[in-house]
Amino acid sequence: MASEGQNRFREWINEGAGRWVTIVVCLVVLAGAVAGSVHLLRTHKNRGVQSVKNAGRRVEVFCRSCRKGGTTRVAFYADEVTWPVECPLCKQQQAYPGIRCRNCGNITERPANRDVFPCTHCGAVIDLRGPSGGPTPPKL
Numbered sequence: 603m604a605s606e607g608q609n610r611f612r613e614w615i616n617e618g619a620g621r622w623v624t625i626v627v628c629l630v631v632l633a634g635a636v637a638g639s640v641h642l643l644r645t646h647k648n649r650g651v652q653s654v655k656n657a658g659r660r661v662e663v664f665c666r667s668c669r670k671g672g673t674t675r676v677a678f679y680a681d682e683v684t685w686p687v688e689c690p691l692c693k694q695q696q697a698y699p700g701i702r703c704r705n706c707g708n709i710t711e712r713p714a715n716r717d718v719f720p721c722t723h724c725g726a727v728i729d730l731r732g733p734s735g736g737p738t739p740p741k742l
């Protein structure tokens with residue numbers, strides 16, 4: 603059996619002011635939930651972009667000091683990178699933009715302003731112009 607207090611509460615909910623209070627409370631809770639999830643999504647998105655930017659991007663480099671190729675991380679935006687960067691192997695600031703040779707698989711230095719050059723390891727010609735004069739890859 604329901605107590606006197608519960609009965610009164612049900613009456614209050616089902617008629618007059620109680621009904622409106624219930625609706626308003628529901629709406630406020632709903633709006634709060636929506637705003638909360640949107641906020642969460644936004645911060646999550648921004649955090650993702652920020653961490654990608656902070657981590658930078660992975661590039662292939664060729665070191666003039668130890669004459670070896672490797673991969674390292676540089677700033678996300680090309681205009682924020684000052685070449686040469688630190689070599690991931692010998693830690694000398696002698697690492698220049700590199701590219702992996704399709705013939706021998708080694709990383710060779712990629713000369714600035716040149717899209718066709720020989721691999722320093724096997725001598726195979728590396729052509730960055732792409733097939734049938736397609737778009738050139740972005741400048742480093």
Ligand SMILES: [Zn+2]
Nearest residue numbers: 665668689692
């Ligand atoms: Zn090195």
Ligand SMILES: [Zn+2]
Nearest residue numbers: 703706721724
């Ligand atoms: Zn090669």
